[in-house]
Amino acid sequence: MTARMFLPMDAAAVAVGADDVAAALLAAAPDITLVRTGSRGLFWLEPLLEVETPEGRIGYGPVSAADVPEILAGGANSLRLGLVERLPFLRRQTRLTFSRCGVVDPRSLDDFRAHGGFVGLARALSLGPAGTVDEVAASGLRGRGGAGFPTGIKWKTVAGTVAPQKYIVCNADEGDSGTFSDRMIMEGDPFALIEGMTIAGFSVGATKGYIYIRSEYPHAIAAFADAVRIARAAGYLGANVMDGGFAFDIEVRVGAGAYVCGEETALLDSIEGKRGQVRPKPPLPAHEGLFGKPTVINNVISLATVPTILANGAAAYKDLGMGRSRGTMPIQLAGNVRFGGLFETAFGVTLGELVEDIGGGTSTGRLVRAVQVGGPLGAYFPPALFDTPFDYEAFAARDGLIGHGGIVVFDDRVDMLAQARFAMEFCAIESCGKCTPCRIGSTRGVEVLDRIRRGEKSDANRAVLADLCNTMKFGSLCALGGFTPYPVMSALTHFPEDFAPPPRVAAE
């Protein structure tokens, strides 16, 4: 039997034993062709093994090495999931950015081309630089890193700047807990990101791109660096990209464990070899960015989405979504959730649908008490706010943010004062130290929360906490100090019972 099988080598699949499964498969059936893919993002089923059949790819999961003989013998019915494409979690999605992730061999250009790769770049070349920028602007794409700034406007600014050298910088410092979409793309479909960065370079006249990948992602670093070498060898990067008469190349830089380097100006300083400290704006990076040159800095998902926008047209993308949030968002369900994974869908789906329906509630089977949306700087929402649609403005209207699209689910055992304290503690650990509200405020915040925990002047200290949060929110230089108040104040507002004084021990 020379069957073709597919097994992810996504870091999360490897973390739950995918490499052991691969070794067992190849030992038991050396004739099979085993393709190591990215993950489809159905993590409760990882390691998810797929076997090619005339009807399509049949899934088995979660598979352990011990299950391999039975699967090869055609058994293992308890693990058999049927056709993977028909699994409800996948069927309900609108996969544009993630259409290839988990499907193709991330190191195969043939696979990439066979699944629509480089169609977007070819269209960009036919539109020309200005036409490409207009197309991206018309799609309504907003920065997927969290800030939601219109990508087309950023590109237009850099395109309109005259300079001997411009740069494309890809922000792959995905530090928010509960998010892994950047990691999945870099591991599962890196050529899409290379294509997106190349289109950006072509549009604004930048010949050099940097990608800054966090050191916590060794698998993504390896996969992306391989993809860059492969693309360069095939003429998709270099002095004459796709014989289109323009030059573009990419250099991989690795972070060093500083969360704040996900902030764009801190990231630029870090690439320059400095402490990753935030720069005051203006000047904007679009005018004076990396090494003082005009720079487009975009998140991984923003850039990886550009090829599909160009391939299918701006209108097709813009037709999806709600309000000013156009297109799709790869939403990541994480933490204590039954069906954790990546769910790409048009904006507008409600938080409740995502958590209870798609996510299936908690993995512990207990009640959901809180969800944190948008990473460590995002607000905690109680089930009472589950009617909030996934949309930049709708979350902002309820003092929250969608950030990079991560949702972390907590069950009814969560201590919200502890979560608020962690938010302040994390800010204190990660503060770059440049501005006082963040550097000092975070440490004072931990102390105030400890006083509230001990029941010291409870009302007065809660007022101090609110005042401190106000100072941090409006006085900090960047989102680290400026948004840490979101998790803190949302915990205090929506879960006040966790901040009440401890019951007094009866005196005598």
Place this chain on the structure above:
Amino acid sequence: MSQGHPPEIWSAARGEQVLAPHATTEGGLLPALHDLQAAFGFIPDEAVRMLAQVFNLSRAEVHGVVTFYHDFRREPAGRHVVKLCQAEACQAMGSRDLAAHAGAHLGVALGGTTGDGRVTLEPIYCLGLCATAPSAMIDGRVLGRVTPARLDAALEALA
């Protein structure tokens, strides 16, 4: 990044060799530091002096960069490095209890190294394995859905 091989002993000649490819790179200090740490396991004082000279910076500036980033060590770590994710998604799945368990098992707090120099136990803030939480990284190898029993087995297996 990983601690798969034992670090080399510092020598100026070897240090220069490691630094050489980065000397002319724009913003080459971070890549240089990564390679130095990969070779020697930490950033020795002599390396800081050498970096200052190569990149035409003051020693204070190099020190400022080295100490800014959590990844860079000024002292050697234990023979094995165990990183336990302590960020929110893992917290929701019991990472605080897991850290306490590991600390009790090894007899060190987060951030400490066992007395015999065998294991350094550290927190890490997010490995991007948030849907298979809690997660850990042991000598560069990732682990998901970590239970106390699974962690104990992994710790016992370390030489």
